[in-house]
Amino acid sequence: MTSLSELNQMNQDDFVAALGWIFEDSPWVAAKAWAKKPFTDVSSLHQSMVDVVREANDIEKLALVCAHPDLGAKAKMAEASVKEQAGVGLDRLNPEEYDKFNYLNQAYKEKFNFPFIVAVKNHTKESILASFSQRLENSKETELQTVLAEIEKIALFRLQEVIDDK
Numbered sequence: 318m319t320s321l322s323e324l325n326q327m328n329q330d331d332f333v334a335a336l337g338w339i340f341e342d343s344p345w346v347a348a349k350a351w352a353k354k355p356f357t358d359v360s361s362l363h364q365s366m367v368d369v370v371r372e373a374n375d376i377e378k379l380a381l382v383c384a385h386p387d388l389g390a391k392a393k394m395a396e397a398s399v400k401e402q403a404g405v406g407l408d409r410l411n412p413e414e415y416d417k418f419n420y421l422n423q424a425y426k427e428k429f430n431f432p433f434i435v436a437v438k439n440h441t442k443e444s445i446l447a448s449f450s451q452r453l454e455n456s457k458e459t460e461l462q463t464v465l466a467e468i469e470k471i472a473l474f475r476l477q478e479v480i481d482d483k
Contacts, residue, residue, distance in 0.1 A: 318481040321362070325355040339366065339475045340468065341395055342384040345377070346370055359482045363473045370465065382431045382464050388445060389418035397475055405437045405445070414442065421449040428453060429460050436470035 319335055327335065332351045337344030349369040356362040370381065386398050389407045402408055410418060425433040435448055452460060 318479060321356055321358065321480060321482045324362070324480070327351075336366075336476075338395060338397060339472050340370065340381060341398065341471075343381045346381070359473075359476050359480050362480070363469075363476050366472060366476075367469050370468070378461075378465065379431065381468065382434065382461070385432050385434050385468070387418075387422040387426075387432050388435070388437070389415060390422065401437050401471070401474075405440055406442055407437070407445075410442075417446065421446070421453075425449065425453060429457055431461070431464065434464045434467045434471075436467050436474060438470075438474050 324332060324335065329348060329351045332354075333344050333347045336347040336350075340346040346366050346369050350362070350366045353365040353368075356365065370378065373381070386395075386402075388402065389410050399408070407418070422433060433449060433452070435445055437445065440448075452463060455463065
């Protein structure tokens with residue numbers, strides 16, 4: 318764990334090295350958030366990072382979204398994503414479940430042109446599948462906002478796991 322005090326004293330390169338992975342393969346978020354320190358708690362750090370994403374242009378936002386792996390995929394992904402997906406058993410799908418996730422991932426990407434993203438913490442395989450089906454009914458604009466909100470949740474969970482703000 319890293320303390321907020323340590324983070325607040327880091328130069329930009331060290332800060333990005335410590336937190337550049339929080340928003341999947343998008344260290345630019347940490348780089349821009351660094352300028353907003355000092356942070357008083359994990360919540361203020363998270364909000365600063367969220368603000369960076371919200372202020373980003375559409376190309377940057379889409380690149381952030383597209384940096385995320387498909388759920389249940391047997392592909393190379395960031396260590397944090399591997400751990401999060403394993404937490405709900407997505408690394409142990411039986412062939413039928415794998416086919417269903419693969420089918421839904423493809424249907425979702427065909428409709429929206431970006432991957433399905435959900436903060437898997439506090440979910441089950443079943444609730445994720447239900448969310449897939451429900452969200453496939455959304456418009457692209459609604460779904461992009463939903464995906465960005467899910468990314469914000471993922472980032473908060475990740476920050477809470479690695480930062481000691483006491």
